[in-house]
Amino acid sequence: MHMTAQDSRGSRASTIFIVDDDSGTQQLLADTLSYKGYATRCLSSGRLALTAAAEDPPDLILLDVMMPDMDGFEVCRLLKMDQATRFIPVVMVTSFNEKAMRLKGIAAGADDFISKPIDATEILLRTRNLLLVKQYNDFLKEHAGILEQQVRLRTEELEKVIAELRTTHQQLVQQEKMATIGQLTAGIAHEINNPIGFIASNVTSLGKYCERFLTFIKAQQTTLAACLPDPDQAERLQAMGNQLKLERIIDDVPNIIRETMEGVDRLKSIVMDLKCFSRVNDAEQSIADINQCLESTLNIAGNELKYKTIVKREYGELPPFSCHPQQLNQVFMNLLVNAAHAIDTKGEITVRSWSSNGWIHVSISDTGCGISEQHLSRIFEPFFTTKEPGRGTGLGLSISNEIVRNHGGRIEVESLVGQGSTFTVSIPMKSQGHG
Ligand SMILES: Nc1ncnc2c1ncn2[C@@H]1O[C@H](COP(=O)(O)OP(=O)(O)OP(=O)(O)O)[C@@H](O)[C@H]1O
Ligand SMILES: [Mg+2]
Structure with missing residues (x-):
């Protein structure tokens, strides 16, 4: 990688903080670095440097050791503790060319040292090397992030495919x-x-x-x-x-x-x-008005419903469409009788119909006993019933489901134990597979 005063994207000059309480040293360092094209910012105390680095992290910090409010070691330690600033290389500028001082600097996390009096060649060389290392680091960090993101996306895709496979498998078994x-x-x-x-x-x-x-x-x-x-x-x-x-x-x-x-x-x-x-496919196919189907089914189911339920009708405008009306009547009858059975003494059944985006929907809601989580996954199974012998064979919903599926549609259930259930039948108007 060729090193210039530009950063890795080449769009801006590398920024260097010069942290020193002595304005003479600040000036000297700033002049030397600006001459080579680096952007410099002079800060006269450790606290100012910490705030500025947190707000807009530079590419390198030249840090004086001896400063009045907070010495360079402390500033360095705090910089290296903060996630946002720990990757900024810190060069400690010290007039003590002592081993003890350097060891203390290393303990605080310093990346390099230069000694006062300042030598322009030395400072430019060390700056260049550390900026180069930082560029490599930044590059690696960025790419590690991209890789992680890609792995995450792939994992999500795989999980989706596995879930789809599992559903398809269950459907096949079913x-x-x-x-x-x-x-x-x-x-x-x-x-x-x-x-x-x-x-x-x-x-x-x-x-x-x-x-x-x-x-x-x-x-x-x-x-x-x-x-x-x-x-x-x-x-x-x-x-x-x-x-x-x-x-x-x-x-x-x-x-x-x-x-x-x-x-x-x-x-x-x-x-x-x-x-x-x-043999749900046997009955005749014809053009039907679903609201009329609902009405005639409600009439036939009258006996089952009239003593303990109030039936509310909320019919929407439905275009006539081609289906097997006798079969759909049977579906509505099953749902209505189930709703009535779910109501113990007094309750409400609401029959709604509406159409949207080429689909016809009919929902039958009751204020009955509701269905427990554990039963909900089983109610469409043939012969599954919670009713006493003679009252239910457990075929109602599985037949209904088969009929609706043959119309290219689906039945969905929402239920809350103690509050009631809603069964929604949705059928595409241009349904296939039942002709
Ligand atoms: N609206 C509802 N509220 C509460 N539980 C319901 C409702 N609809 C169905 N169920 C539950 O689902 C089970 C299966 O319903 P399904 O209609 O298939 O059979 P069934 O009503 O028991 O017997 P069949 O309809 O064959 O006479 C019921 O026994 C009941 O436990
Ligand atoms: Mg039933």
Whole structure:
């Protein structure tokens, strides 16, 4: 590196502080250095030098040892302790050419010494060498900083890539899981559907047959009672009937048939859910008004909602768009029923719709129980439910999620335990993958 009085960027002359209480020495040093093109600044005390160095650090300091308020050793020590000034080379100017003094200077952190009376060649030589070292130092520091910055950026990029890979991996696992479950459920639904069909029709027939039997038995009893010659026989028959608890059985048969039919109906709806879950692509695609869909779903869900909730509607203007309305209705129905279930005795459900930047959004908020952190990550899993058997199969949200994903959209949840939840469905108007 070629040394001039310019600094490493060549844009300004190197600045040198001359710290000395003697104006004669100041002048002599300033003249010698200015002549070679260095910018000098004379300071007559240690304190002034410390303040000036902190404000605008020079490239080199020539520091007198013997000064009245604070000696050169102390000034040097303070300069070397401060992070902002510790890299400025300090040359101690001393009239004592003693070893002890120099050792004290070295202990205070001095970088070099020159002796009084001042020799111009010596001072220029030492100045040049120390400035050169400082330039190297500055260069290294600057580049170490740039390197550190680059390493940090690369590390951040790598961390991002790793996080993306992890997410993609999880999504793949999830998709694989959904596909397997889809196939399984389609198979199970198909297998269960046939027996449910004949159970339903047989139970219905049984019900009708029982009714006829009962009518006939009652008629028989009346006729028998009227025409049996021996009253004992009639009593014996009566006693036998009592023993067999015939009356209770006769009363109970319609209940048993009704309950069995309810069970069959529940089975049917579970199978429908399962079918829907595994074949969400089947339904027709058409142009729909989502606000109308919401309204009709709210009507159907009325029973579930009307006793304990006040439903607020905040519909925005939505352009009609092409989708599978029956499927989206099913999504809204699931979300509404979940919201109603989350409300214990009295609460509010707010249904909002709006569009922005080519997307349609529908949010369903409730003031219900909320979802704990630990459950939040699992609610979209098929068969995950916190409801008692018979009240929930745990398929609602996973079906809904699948439907919305097939529309190219997503469902997001925000929830606070004890305060409520908001499920937001977002679908792009130019959705792909569901045609
Ligand atoms: N609005 C909500 N507030 C509180 N918890 C909710 C809400 N929506 C869903 N959950 C939680 O997520 C679980 C899964 O919901 P999902 O709709 O998939 O199944 P489910 O309602 O339990 O049964 P299904 O909908 O099949 O009848 C619920 O059991 C409940 O714990
Ligand atoms: Mg549900």
